[in-house]
Amino acid sequence: MRGESMGKVIAEDTLMAKLEDGTTVVMKVILDSIKEMGFSPFGGVNFSVNITTQIAFTPPEELKEKVKDRPVHYPGQQLPTDGWEVVDVTWQRPAVIETTVDTSKGAFSFKIVTEATMAARNMNYRLPSGDPLYQIAWVYKYYWRPAKKDIVELLMEAKMAKDVSPDELAHAYRVN
Numbered sequence: 001m002r003g004e005s006m007g008k009v010i011a012e013d014t015l016m017a018k019l020e021d022g023t024t025v026v027m028k029v030i031l032d033s034i035k036e037m038g039f040s041p042f043g044g045v046n047f048s049v050n051i052t053t054q055i056a057f058t059p060p061e062e063l064k065e066k067v068k069d070r071p072v073h074y075p076g077q078q079l080p081t082d083g084w085e086v087v088d089v090t091w092q093r094p095a096v097i098e099t100t101v102d103t104s105k106g107a108f109s110f111k112i113v114t115e116a117t118m119a120a121r122n123m124n125y126r127l128p129s130g131d132p133l134y135q136i137a138w139v140y141k142y143y144w145r146p147a148k149k150d151i152v153e154l155l156m157e158a159k160m161a162k163d164v165s166p167d168e169l170a171h172a173y174r175v176n
Helices: 061-066 151-160 166-172
Strands: 011-019 024-036 047-058 084-086 089-093 095-103 106-126 132-146
Touching: 011 095, 011 106, 024 095, 024 106, 024 132, 047 106, 047 132, 061 106, 061 132, 089 106
Parallel strands: none
Antiparallel strands: 011 024, 011 089, 024 047, 084 106, 095 106, 106 132
């Protein structure tokens, strides 16, 4: 695993993927912080987030055997430029993080979907663990919208809105 969480964890989920060579990828996605950051046409609020990832690759034993006599590549070293080959992502369960954020414009439902997009391996080197060297690319897809009010909030507002007709209330609080 690499990376470390940088503070209080707001929410987390795990991306699971399988590569065409039989390698399993487990990527923990951690939402460390989220805050309002300027204007957006999507509800009037933009967000700044801090996300940490921790990634582990588990290759089949036969691949470990093929690289057992290869030079060791230590984490933190510059990546080698030779020997890379693309390995297709054949299956995945994206990481999905959902939370509610209070802003100056009210509460927003915020969602991050993390998907693996590409993978590559290098059989010319091995990690200290004996595994081939892997890299994976991923994308974060962000979604947000004003949070729907819960039934208690709606009833309290309806009780305070005595001069509003039921049709006006239904229109104001319609569920999309």
